[in-house]
Amino acid sequence: MPTVADIEELLEEVKDPEIPVISIRELGVLREVKVLGDEVEVTITPTYSGCPAMDVMKIDVEKALHDAGIERFSVKQALSPAWSTDWISERGRKKLLDYGIAPPPHSADIRTLKGGAPVTACPQCGSTDTVLVSHFGSTACKALYKCNTCKEPFDLFKCL
Amino acid sequence: MTVQEALFRYALRLGDNSLVLGHRNSEWCGHGPVLEEDIAQANIALDLIGQARNYLTYAGEVEDKGRSEDALAYLRGEREYLNVHLVELPKGDYARTIVRSFLFDAFHLPLQQALATGKDERLKGIAEKAVKEVTYHLRHSSEWLVRFGDGTDESHRRAQEALDDLWRYTGELFTPDEAEEVLAQAGIAPKLDTIRMEWSATVDRVLKEATLTRPADGWMASGGKKGVHTEHLGPMLAEMQTLQRSYPGVEW
Numbered sequence: 001m002p003t004v005a006d007i008e009e010l011l012e013e014v015k016d017p018e019i020p021v022i023s024i025r026e027l028g029v030l031r032e033v034k035v036l037g038d039e040v041e042v043t044i045t046p047t048y049s050g051c052p053a054m055d056v057m058k059i060d061v062e063k064a065l066h067d068a069g070i071e072r073f074s075v076k077q078a079l080s081p082a083w084s085t086d087w088i089s090e091r092g093r094k095k096l097l098d099y100g101i102a103p104p105p106h107s108a109d110i111r112t113l114k115g116g117a118p119v120t121a122c123p124q125c126g127s128t129d130t131v132l133v134s135h136f137g138s139t140a141c142k143a144l145y146k147c148n149t150c151k152e153p154f155d156l157f158k159c160l
Numbered sequence: 161m162t163v164q165e166a167l168f169r170y171a172l173r174l175g176d177n178s179l180v181l182g183h184r185n186s187e188w189c190g191h192g193p194v195l196e197e198d199i200a201q202a203n204i205a206l207d208l209i210g211q212a213r214n215y216l217t218y219a220g221e222v223e224d225k226g227r228s229e230d231a232l233a234y235l236r237g238e239r240e241y242l243n244v245h246l247v248e249l250p251k252g253d254y255a256r257t258i259v260r261s262f263l264f265d266a267f268h269l270p271l272q273q274a275l276a277t278g279k280d281e282r283l284k285g286i287a288e289k290a291v292k293e294v295t296y297h298l299r300h301s302s303e304w305l306v307r308f309g310d311g312t313d314e315s316h317r318r319a320q321e322a323l324d325d326l327w328r329y330t331g332e333l334f335t336p337d338e339a340e341e342v343l344a345q346a347g348i349a350p351k352l353d354t355i356r357m358e359w360s361a362t363v364d365r366v367l368k369e370a371t372l373t374r375p376a377d378g379w380m381a382s383g384g385k386k387g388v389h390t391e392h393l394g395p396m397l398a399e400m401q402t403l404q405r406s407y408p409g410v411e412w
Contacts, residue, residue, distance in 0.1 A: 049289050050210020079214065080285030082292065135300055136200035140207060140293075144196065160292045 002070070007033045007040055014064050017056045018139055021099045024057055028087025031078060039072040040065060045083045047160070048140040085160050097123050102145065102156040120156050122147035130154075166342035167280070168222045169242060170349060172232070173339070173385065174283075175215030176243035179233060180393070181264060182208030183400055184251050193254050200300060204261075207293040214286045234404035238394045239387040246329040248384070248393040255308050255318035259326055262301035262366065267333045269294045270358035274350035283348065302366045309370025316371065323367075324375050331380025333359070 002010075011033070014024050024030045024044065032043040042061055046054045058075050065073045085104035088096070093103035102123045121128050127149035135158070137144040142155040186205035192198025216229040246264055251257045272294050275287035308319040334356040336344065343349035367374050383389065403410060 046210075046289070048207060048210060048293060049214060049286075050206035050208070052206070078285075080281075080288050082285075082288040134196035134200055135296055136196070136203040138199070140203045144199075158296075 001035060001038055002040075002068070004033050004035055007035065007042070007065075010064055010068050011042070011061060014057065014060045017053050017060070019096070019099065019101065021095045022088075022092050024061070026089045026092030026095065028083060028089070028092075029057060039074070040070055041074050041076065043076045043078050045078050047083050051140060053139075083160070085157060088157070096157055100124065100154060101142065102154060104157040104159045106159070120145055122150060122152065123154050124152045125150040161338050161342050163342060163346050163348070164222065166339040166346075167348065168219055169337075169339040170343055171215050171219035171222060171283070173242040175212045175219060175232070176241050177247050177264075177268075178208040178215065179212035180241070180243045180396070181247035181261075182206075182212060183396060184247065184249075185257070185261070187251050188257065197254070201257075204297050204300065207290075207297070211286065211290050211293070214289075218282050218286070230404070234401045238389055238397055241389065241393060241397070242385055242387060243393075244329070244332045244384040245381050245390050246326065246333065248390060248396065249326070249329065250392055252322065253318060254304075255315065256322040256326070258301055258304040258308060259319060259322040261297065262305045263326060263330055263363070264333075265294060265298035265301050266362040266366075267330075267355060267359045269298050269362075270355045271350065274355065278349065279347040298362075302362075305366055305372070306370045309367070309372040319370070320372055323372055327375040327377075328379060328381050331377070332382045332384060335380075335382060335385075337385045 008025065008030075011030055012023050012025055014030075016022050016024060016027055016029070019027075027047070029044050029047065030042070031045050032041075034041040034043075042065070044054070044057060044061065054077070058077070061075050062073065086106060088104065096103045100123050102120050105120070119128055120130050120132075122130050122145075125147060127147055129148040130145050131148060133144040133146050133153070135143050137155045137158075141157060141160070143158040144153065145156050146153050182205040185201045185208065188198060188201040189205070190198065192201055212233070213229050216232040220227040220229060220232055246260060249260065252260075269291070272287045272290045275283050276291055278284055278287075305319065308315040310316070334352045336352050340349055340352060344351045364374065381390075
């Protein structure tokens with residue numbers, strides 16, 4: 001039987017279908033892996049209540065486990081504790097930035113949740129002369145920004 | 161009414177409020193006044209429908225008769241829906257949509273905050289997620305309300321008209337039915353008069369900034385909580401349910 005670490009490594013291959021550079025582990029969506037006898041139990045948590053990528057991620061996890069020859073497994077969804085952007089790993093944040101999505105501000109910065117616009121650097125040119133266009137971007141988890149320096153629009157993974 | 165029966169009705173109510181408002185907001189998809197708002201409404205609708213899925217799944221489990229979230233959403237008739245009237249009214253123009261969302265969001269946020277500290281683990285888990293989403297919803301509707309109210313004469317006029325029209329639907333939010341009373345007693349649901357105080361403070365603060373006038377409390381509509389709806393819910397459900405009704409059990 002594979003160990004928990006083996007499974008975790010295996011699931012590194014399961015990416016967010018909407019941001020295919022970041023794994024569900026780096027995203028913090030993968031909450032727990034348990035090996036119970038000959039059965040693997042994986043727990044994932046949604047980023048947003050209505051995140052349409054959740055069903056795809058569940059299927060992708062099941063496929064990865066199946067392809068690795070694991071016969072008995074279950075994928076559970078847990079709502080609590082609620083996912084936070086603070087769970088995105090440092091490596092995940094770096095990957096988002098490289099992909100052209102500004103990583104989320106830390107929620108420890110309560111101003112962000114309370115509505116004060118965070119200072120957001122443009123992922124293209126690094127300028128901080130950026131402006132919020134809309135709190136709701138291409139997906140529920142992103143806000144739409146515009147850079148005044150390079151004039152490019154970009155997504156910010158918004159703080160949750 | 162036992163706590164179990166009350167919990168079923170309450171989970172349905174929470175789900176129905178989110179589902180119906182989510183469906184109404186989704187009607188803007190492809191019709192938004194500007195692209196960013198089109199996307200924003202679709203996103204907010206997605207959050208609400210996601211919350212509805214959580215609630216309806218739970219309601220089905222509490223009822224324990226094998227009804228899934230889909231069965232509850234697609235196969236219940238109008239009189240079995242327990243949402244408040246406010247959420248089922250037509251979307252109207254964008255000012256009306258924003259005013260309706262604002263009046264609901266200002267109620268929804270303190271409600272979810274209270275549920276997140278309640279005694280029912282499942283409602284608590286759903287609320288912990290929803291609180292973060294609804295915080296964004298309230299911020300969005302508040303900002304647009306200020307923009308309309310403190311904008312041009314025309315936008316101000318339309319926002320004030322919508323506010324005057326919709327005010328009569330706010331009373332129902334805070335009038336508990338038996339299920340809410342039973343659950344408040346059990347420490348599962350909050351007392352609605354405490355939610356009303358928070359709602360009222362938010363409304364006053366934002367209306368002031370929006371230079372809009374808070375309407376006087378007069379006659380208040382009610383009935384949604386016991387399944388008696390306005391003439392608008394039936395046609396909306398007919399559209400929402402037509403696929404499942406026409407092809408029972410069909411999967412996307």
